[in-house]
Amino acid sequence: xxxxxxxxxxxxxxxxxxxxxxxxxxxxxxxxxxxxxxxxxxxxxxxxxxxxxxxxxxxxxxxxxxxxxxxxxxxxxxxxxxxxxxxxxxxxxxxxxxxxxxxxxxxxxxxxxxxxxxxxxxxxxxxxxxxxxxxxxxxxxxxxxxxxxxxxxxxxxxxxxxxxxxxxxxxxxxxxxxxxxxxxxxxxxxxxxxxxxxxxxxxxxxxxxxxxxxxxxxxxxxxxxxxxxxxxxxxxxxxxxxxxxxxxxxxxxxxxxxxxxxxxxxxxxxxxxxxxxxxxxxxxxxxxxxxxxxxxxxxxxxxxxxxxxxxxxxxxxxxxxxxxxxxxxxxxxxxxxxxxxxxxxxxxxxxxxxxxxxxxxxxxxxxxxxxxxxxxxxxxxxxxxxxxxxxxxxxxxxxxxxxxxxxxxxxxxxxxxxxxxxxxxxxxxxxxxxxxxxxxxxxxxxxxxxxxxxxxxxxxxxxxxxxxxxxxxxxxxxxxxxxxxxxxxxxxxxxxxxxxxxxxxxxxxxxxxxxxxxxxxxxxxxxxxxxxxxxxxxxxxx
Amino acid sequence: xxxxxxxxxxxxxxxxxxxxxxxxxxxxxxxxxxxxxxxxxxxxxxxxxxxxxxxxxxxxxxxxxxxxxxxxxxxxxxxxxxxxxxxxxxxxxxxxxxxxxxxxxxxxxxxxxxxxxxxxxxxxxxxxxxxxxx
Numbered sequence: 001x002x003x004x005x006x007x008x009x010x011x012x013x014x015x016x017x018x019x020x021x022x023x024x025x026x027x028x029x030x031x032x033x034x035x036x037x038x039x040x041x042x043x044x045x046x047x048x049x050x051x052x053x054x055x056x057x058x059x060x061x062x063x064x065x066x067x068x069x070x071x072x073x074x075x076x077x078x079x080x081x082x083x084x085x086x087x088x089x090x091x092x093x094x095x096x097x098x099x100x101x102x103x104x105x106x107x108x109x110x111x112x113x114x115x116x117x118x119x120x121x122x123x124x125x126x127x128x129x130x131x132x133x134x135x136x137x138x139x140x141x142x143x144x145x146x147x148x149x150x151x152x153x154x155x156x157x158x159x160x161x162x163x164x165x166x167x168x169x170x171x172x173x174x175x176x177x178x179x180x181x182x183x184x185x186x187x188x189x190x191x192x193x194x195x196x197x198x199x200x201x202x203x204x205x206x207x208x209x210x211x212x213x214x215x216x217x218x219x220x221x222x223x224x225x226x227x228x229x230x231x232x233x234x235x236x237x238x239x240x241x242x243x244x245x246x247x248x249x250x251x252x253x254x255x256x257x258x259x260x261x262x263x264x265x266x267x268x269x270x271x272x273x274x275x276x277x278x279x280x281x282x283x284x285x286x287x288x289x290x291x292x293x294x295x296x297x298x299x300x301x302x303x304x305x306x307x308x309x310x311x312x313x314x315x316x317x318x319x320x321x322x323x324x325x326x327x328x329x330x331x332x333x334x335x336x337x338x339x340x341x342x343x344x345x346x347x348x349x350x351x352x353x354x355x356x357x358x359x360x361x362x363x364x365x366x367x368x369x370x371x372x373x374x375x376x377x378x379x380x381x382x383x384x385x386x387x388x389x390x391x392x393x394x395x396x397x398x399x400x401x402x403x404x405x406x407x408x409x410x411x412x413x414x415x416x417x418x419x420x421x422x423x424x425x426x427x428x429x430x431x432x433x434x435x436x437x438x439x440x441x442x443x444x445x446x447x448x449x450x451x452x453x454x455x456x457x458x459x460x461x462x463x464x465x466x467x468x469x470x471x472x473x474x475x476x477x478x479x480x481x482x483x484x485x486x487x488x489x490x491x492x493x494x495x496x497x498x499x500x501x502x503x504x505x506x507x508x509x510x511x512x513x514x515x516x517x518x519x520x521x522x523x524x525x526x527x528x529x530x531x532x533x534x535x536x537x538x539x540x541x542x
Numbered sequence: 543x544x545x546x547x548x549x550x551x552x553x554x555x556x557x558x559x560x561x562x563x564x565x566x567x568x569x570x571x572x573x574x575x576x577x578x579x580x581x582x583x584x585x586x587x588x589x590x591x592x593x594x595x596x597x598x599x600x601x602x603x604x605x606x607x608x609x610x611x612x613x614x615x616x617x618x619x620x621x622x623x624x625x626x627x628x629x630x631x632x633x634x635x636x637x638x639x640x641x642x643x644x645x646x647x648x649x650x651x652x653x654x655x656x657x658x659x660x661x662x663x664x665x666x667x668x669x670x671x672x673x674x675x676x
Contacts, residue, residue: 102585107610109610184559186557542551
């Protein structure tokens with residue numbers, strides 16, 4: 001009789017057809033699970049979970065001019081999202097490119113396609129006009145390590161100008177190394193180790209001045225989207241956090257419990273393997289607790305308790321039969337909720353075709369609201385706790401994640417593994433493996449290699465933001481006006497000061513805040529960062 | 543010995559997505575083609591110069607965003623001396639853009655989700671046709 005191929009989870013864990021008490025015979029409730037809100041936090045970071053507070057509906061949004069981004073944020077807030085994310089313009093802010101640079105000029109039609117060019121404090125004021133940031137949780141455009149200090153400086157300066165104490169601000173930065181350096185590395189970025197320095201400065205600054213603010217959030221999401229599997233996603237996320245921890249400890253000013261809370265919010269990306277995605281959340285919490293407690297001696301629950309944001313869908317969205325993506329978004333969001341996440345953004349169903357239309361964006365909010373309010377899943381914490389299958393899978397995911405974390409350590413740690421191209425090659429290898437399985441039909445994707453339809457029954461209205469040339473022209477005019485109207489002496493002094501600080505070891509944030517208040521533009525700051533740090537090209541397997 | 547088909551691949555967009563191009567490049571290499579990666583953020587002049595220098599049969603542009611550079615390359619190609627390479631575009635290409643690109647002289651568009659086999663077959667078939675017509 002032919003031996004059938006073993007069935008595995010999407011990340012390669014072999015699966016039996018049924019699990020029994022024998023599979024969890026060694027499970028120790030106190031050591032391995034604990035109640036929600038208790039070490040090792042496997043069952044959730046908080047005791048009552050969603051009964052006390054539902055997860056935050058937190059959607060990525062942004063395009064066009066700052067005022068367009070503002071209107072979409074207001075729309076989503078109106079329809080029920082409970083925090084807002086300002087997506088920064090890819091062409092300029094992601095890499096802090098100068099709008100006058102050859103690279104951007106030659107592609108002026110693309111300005112504002114995926115986020116607004118918030119290139120000065122005035123543009124931030126435009127984007128946030130009428131939005132009560134003192135009452136809202138926000139991600140202020142700080143998507144990449146390269147732009148995060150500048151974006152934070154603008155948001156903090158704006159808050160101060162509105163009379164809001166930084167101590168009262170709530171929100172998070174990202175500083176996503178995977179986005180910048182792994183998934184979509186642009187040309188002429190500042191080197192990863194300088195990105196690390198800037199973001200460690202941000203962490204130290206926030207600990208002192210904005211203790212309610214979470215300065216970074218490592219989203220393993222983009223590592224997964226580049227090809228790494230769900231288990232490796234945990235490992236690279238924690239490897240990034242370890243790089244932050246070790247640099248800040250090396251600096252000698254803070255103890256682990258002073259700053260680790262600022263690293264304890266991460267991002268993951270469900271990828272349609274329902275139970276594995278649940279196990280990933282639970283395993284990650286247990287692993288983080290052990291890592292902080294045992295390797296770094298953390299004692300404060302705020303240090304050892306991991307909080308998770310998810311981006312549901314992305315590379316698993318299909319161009320074909322786009323309404324199917326609503327179902328995929330629901331499956332992923334359900335897994336995330338059963339896994340006990342703290343906030344979520346569901347990618348809009350038209351993602352593979354265009355940036356979200358209003359309708360698709362609202363659908364993402366509704367998906368979450370229906371699960372929160374109609375399904376009953378929010379009534380009980382960690383409802384799958386004790387399931388023979390889920391507990392066994394959680395153990396296996398955790399073991400795999402520790403093993404891969406060791407492999408990254410063997411390659412010199414996160415920054416070394418990134419700069420050498422090793423992570424890119426790993427991601428590529430996994431991406432090829434996935435691709436082969438889709439081509440062979442081993443992995444079925446409805447609408448793509450199963451149930452294909454020659455004619456789409458539903459035409460997605462293709463949403464288009466304001467034309468790039470218009471965004472380019474208006475943005476340039478506004479920047480020129482800023483330069484004309486600002487105090488030239490303070491601008492020159494602030495720029496010199498920033499150059500001095502970047503080239504030295506002082507914390508960059510006060511100088512960055514002074515610079516944005518003096519109306520130095522993101523273009524000028526980006527040029528300065530490149531001048532001081534030099535540039536880096538990712539070693540890609542192409 | 544038969545000359546290998548030479549393919550110049552380029553990422554003209556500032557958006558640095560590379561997974562799609564890496565997967566396609568591997569498929570082309572597996573099929574016996576020679577794939578030369580021309581680089582990132584190149585403009586139309588740089589792309590056509592590279593294509594000339596490398597004496598390629600195919601130019602493959604992996605693009606995420608808008609396609610101005612693809613249109614410019616399509617315009618420049620007929621002015622090239624020697625044989626005009628095939629011009630292919632891949633990446634996230636909205637359906638509305640496909641017809642427009644082809645009308646401008648792009649030979650074929652393989653948007654995200656296209657089968658790797660179809661790309662390989664297309665290149666082999668077109669290159670064989672050209673060889674016959676020479």
